[in-house]
Amino acid sequence: MAISELKLPPGVQACAHNDAEQLAQALAVRVADALRQAITSRGQATLVVSGGRSPVPFFEALAQQALPWAQVLVSLADERWVPVNHAGSNEALVRRHLLHGPAAEARFLSLYQVAGNLEQAAELADAAVAELAPIDVLVLGMGDDGHTASLFPHSPNLHQALQPDCARRVLPMLAPSEPAQRLTLTLPVLASARLPLLAIQGQAKLNVLTAALMPGEIAQLPIRAFLNSPLEIHWCP
Numbered sequence: 001m002a003i004s005e006l007k008l009p010p011g012v013q014a015c016a017h018n019d020a021e022q023l024a025q026a027l028a029v030r031v032a033d034a035l036r037q038a039i040t041s042r043g044q045a046t047l048v049v050s051g052g053r054s055p056v057p058f059f060e061a062l063a064q065q066a067l068p069w070a071q072v073l074v075s076l077a078d079e080r081w082v083p084v085n086h087a088g089s090n091e092a093l094v095r096r097h098l099l100h101g102p103a104a105e106a107r108f109l110s111l112y113q114v115a116g117n118l119e120q121a122a123e124l125a126d127a128a129v130a131e132l133a134p135i136d137v138l139v140l141g142m143g144d145d146g147h148t149a150s151l152f153p154h155s156p157n158l159h160q161a162l163q164p165d166c167a168r169r170v171l172p173m174l175a176p177s178e179p180a181q182r183l184t185l186t187l188p189v190l191a192s193a194r195l196p197l198l199a200i201q202g203q204a205k206l207n208v209l210t211a212a213l214m215p216g217e218i219a220q221l222p223i224r225a226f227l228n229s230p231l232e233i234h235w236c237p
């Protein structure tokens with residue numbers, strides 16, 4: 001199915017780009033405009049991004065945008081429970097590819113916490129991100145299994161994390177791949193975003209999105225939790 005043929009719920013929009021570079025540039029301009037607007041209205045802006053591999057060109061394009069970076073608070077939709085010097089750290093990815101040059105002026109809120117175990121780390125992260133919501137701009141990604149943030153299909157805590165009234169801001173999650181121990185923002189924090197964006201690349205992910213738009217269990221394709229409210233989807237082949 002082509003992206004233009006998708007039957008999207010009200011409030012969900014899809015934008016197709018020619019390639020990853022065009023997607024990264026368009027997304028960077030879209031995000032920077034929304035951050036500027038937030039700063040004009042409220043004096044500061046909150047940006048929450050995702051990790052993984054695909055956001056690197058977007059981070060580099062966003063770092064080039066002229067913004068009063070000192071008024072931007074940046075954090076993550078999810079993190080692998082690994083220290084920042086670990087190759088799998090999302091924080092390291094953001095610091096390396098986004099928070100350089102003028103963008104280094106932005107304040108970064110870490111999800112990663114040193115603790116005895118994942119549950120304790122999640123409790124510390126929960127307190128650390130108390131000031132995050134409402135988020136101005138959220139950029140989600142999606143895995144081939146329909147996960148977004150670290151909301152993995154059938155993960156312990158998934159049901160709790162997806163409750164609209166979940167009292168926790170951060171919960172521990174288990175991913176099917178290494179690093180398996182994850183920390184994720186929960187639905188109410190993610191859903192507080194004034195501009196929620198989903199950036200995905202490739203036919204396989206478009207097929208997953210197509211499946212997620214059909215009726216079915218949220219636990220099977222957790223991205224479904226974000227398809228019944230406003231969302232701007234950016235896709236490229």
Ligand SMILES: O=C(O)[C@H](O)[C@@H](O)[C@H](O)[C@H](O)COP(=O)(O)O
Nearest residue numbers: 050051052053054141142143149
């Ligand atoms: O830390 C992570 O892995 C994520 O934040 C995760 O939710 C990511 O967005 C998807 O796995 C897609 O990753 P890619 O866009 O790199 O395929």
